[in-house]
Amino acid sequence: MLRPLCLFVLSMLLLACSSTTREEQAAESAKACYELLAADDVIRFMEQKAGVDTLDSDYAEQLLQAVRQYQSDIRQKHGGIRAVEVSPNIGSTDTTFNVTHAFLLISYADSTQEEISVPMVEHQGRWLMK
Secondary structure (H helix, E strand, O other): OHHHHHHHHHHHHHHHHHHHHHHHHHHHHHHHHHHHHOOOHHHHHHHEEEOOOOOHHHHHHHHHHHHHEEEEEHHHOOOEEEEEEEEEEEEEOOOOOOOEEEEEEEEEEEHHHHEEEEEEEEEOOOOEEE
16 A cells, blocks of 8 residues: 555656746747747747737737847847757746746857847747747
8 A cells, every 4th residue: 555655656756846847938938939030930930929919910010020120130240040048047937027037048150149038928828928
């Protein structure tokens, strides 16, 4: 009787240890978003923004142009994005505003690296950029 109970407790401990935190989930989603940007998929990058589907078409177009300009600036200054990784800092959650700041390390083609903070919100089980 004790052995099955011990196995159950051990399996629950392993499950608890292997579950990811909100910060880790947000960071992985932010990484996926910035990998879309690195792959020049600005439309799908934009689709990962919370509330973008409710914007009027003029504002959505302005936002898309801003993302394209941001991508162009990255190419001009750094030669583009070479790699995106989750920072060892992972992130932090602001419970007042219900936002998780995911920290990413962006490696550029010119060998420079930058740590950025990406505000993320959870909406219907998905992490989206704020």
